[in-house]
Amino acid sequence: MVPRWEWRSIAKALPLDRDWLAIAPGAVVASAETYLLSTLTPHNIKVRSAMLEIKRLHHRAPDGLEQWRPTARSAFPLEAAALRELGEAWGLPPTSIPAAPSLAALLREYVTPHPALHRIDLVKRRQRVSFAGCGGELVELEINGAQWVSVAFEDADAAAVRAAVAAAGCDVRANLSYPAALKQILGLPIAVQAEPEGVR
Secondary structure, three states: OOOEEEEEEEEOOOOOOHHHOEEOOOOOEEEEEEEEEEOOOOOEEEEEOOEEEEEEEEEEOOOOOEEEEEEEEEEOOOOHHHHHHHHHHHOOOHHHOOOOOOHHHHHHHHHOOOOOEEEEEEEEEEEEEEEOOEEEEEEEEEEOOEEEEEEEEEEOOHHHHHHHHHHOOOOHHHOOOHHHHHHHHHOOOOOOOOOOOOOO
């Protein structure tokens, strides 16, 4: 659960030459995922392989680089602690969220009726990569029937991420997380406020 600094591009085309990336050996990892977006917060909430995963935006630097902190990985049915974490990540009172025996029940009973919450389904095909001494991933995405591509650099050291972004000839300020990109695609407002210093 170590916080990581991340820079990501999600667009119709890569912002760098794919051949520059050192692709780790191994098969492409495919997954179907459901993102549970809140217009009240910038946090990353998704369900993959029947597991609820939450990452909170811990810090956003002036140049746009973001530090993310994983805070939950829970199976359905969600226990009380997971429901509390989910409510906080959504920016909603945890006590207002009903018990969720399944993702379908959570969507039906709470997400769909709530004006601040939105679901979006996507398919990812992921490969681990490295570039300029920094780890990352290359992802082909299918979102609402359209094809997108993402490249990300991530490390516990912000300087390593900035160096990789600079070596790729990219702009750190163009950083776009999954929640921000998906809200942009859906035409939703993008919340960017990170957690206050000292929170957790």
